Amino acid sequence: VTTSGGSEPPSPPPLSGLLEESFVLIGLKADTAEEVIRRLAVPLVEAGCVEEAYANDAWRREQRYPTGLPTSPLAVALPHADPDHVLRPALAVALLATTVRFDQMGSDPAIPLQVQVVFLLALKEREQEATFLRDLMLVLQTPGLLESLAQCRSPAEVTALLRQASGDSNS
Amino acid sequence: LVETRIVVTHEVGLHARPAAMFVQTAGRFASSVRVKNVTTNSESIDAKSILGVLTLGVVRGHEISISADGADEKQAIADLRKLVEGNFGESEGES
Numbered sequence: 227v228t229t230s231g232g233s234e235p236p237s238p239p240p241l242s243g244l245l246e247e248s249f250v251l252i253g254l255k256a257d258t259a260e261e262v263i264r265r266l267a268v269p270l271v272e273a274g275c276v277e278e279a280y281a282n283d284a285w286r287r288e289q290r291y292p293t294g295l296p297t298s299p300l301a302v303a304l305p306h307a308d309p310d311h312v313l314r315p316a317l318a319v320a321l322l323a324t325t326v327r328f329d330q331m332g333s334d335p336a337i338p339l340q341v342q343v344v345f346l347l348a349l350k351e352r353e354q355e356a357t358f359l360r361d362l363m364l365v366l367q368t369p370g371l372l373e374s375l376a377q378c379r380s381p382a383e384v385t386a387l388l389r390q391a392s393g394d395s396n397s
Numbered sequence: 398l399v400e401t402r403i404v405v406t407h408e409v410g411l412h413a414r415p416a417a418m419f420v421q422t423a424g425r426f427a428s429s430v431r432v433k434n435v436t437t438n439s440e441s442i443d444a445k446s447i448l449g450v451l452t453l454g455v456v457r458g459h460e461i462s463i464s465a466d467g468a469d470e471k472q473a474i475a476d477l478r479k480l481v482e483g484n485f486g487e488s489e490g491e492s
């Protein structure tokens with residue numbers, strides 16, 4: 227439980243600390259956003275980071291508040307849910323075999339996006355989300371980062387690339 | 398050009414649903430609308446861009462500056478102020 231007041235919320239854990247190789251899915255074949263979210267939740271459940279209900283929560287929230295973002299040159303989506311079913315903060319990543327439709331965050335009426343990379347975010351503190359998303363957005367807008375990410379062929383390459391990019395953006 | 402400053406008090410800051418509502422509201426106006434995070438002394442960005450707004454990293458307690466320039470600038474500022482002051486349509490503690 228967090229106290230209300232004007233104090234600064236705690237900093238989120240660094241991106242590199244949330245990502246493990248087993249949370250990276252390369253060439254994931256999926257037809258729908260729901261399928262992507264459910265598949266991404268599997269390694270997080272297996273690692274004890276989230277409860278099984280997290281996937282349902284994230285999909286429910288995605289339908290109400292879509293998380294697709296028109297990053298260039300590849301669109302991404304950042305599904306997440308409230309921390310109710312998060313046991314340990316984590317970040318899962320899917321590089322999709324073919325693009326999947328997500329709707330753009332903040333669009334009304336919905337703007338469909340063909341998304342290539344999906345990050346499933348599980349944080350324990352709601353208040354950390356804004357700071358974490360800012361850090362992730364800065365990493366994703368590093369020139370050439372998304373192209374390099376899409377070309378990764380192994381989970382180790384993905385974690386190394388993201389760790390390097392997030393380290394560079396903080397220095 | 399009209400400008401206003403306001404402290405964001407929403408629990409999650411300016412991201413997720415609040416960010417989406419902010420961008421949608423700004424997008425309804427013909428005026429150019431820009432926003433910056435005063436607390437972190439960020440760049441001023443296009444308030445109609447969700448990517449830009451997320452990059453501001455506005456958390457609870459941060460002060461933002463909103464500026465609008467155009468025919469409907471006053472209404473744009475009034476509506477955006479109302480949105481932030483009204484805690485994005487949520488009462489305290491509601492998720």
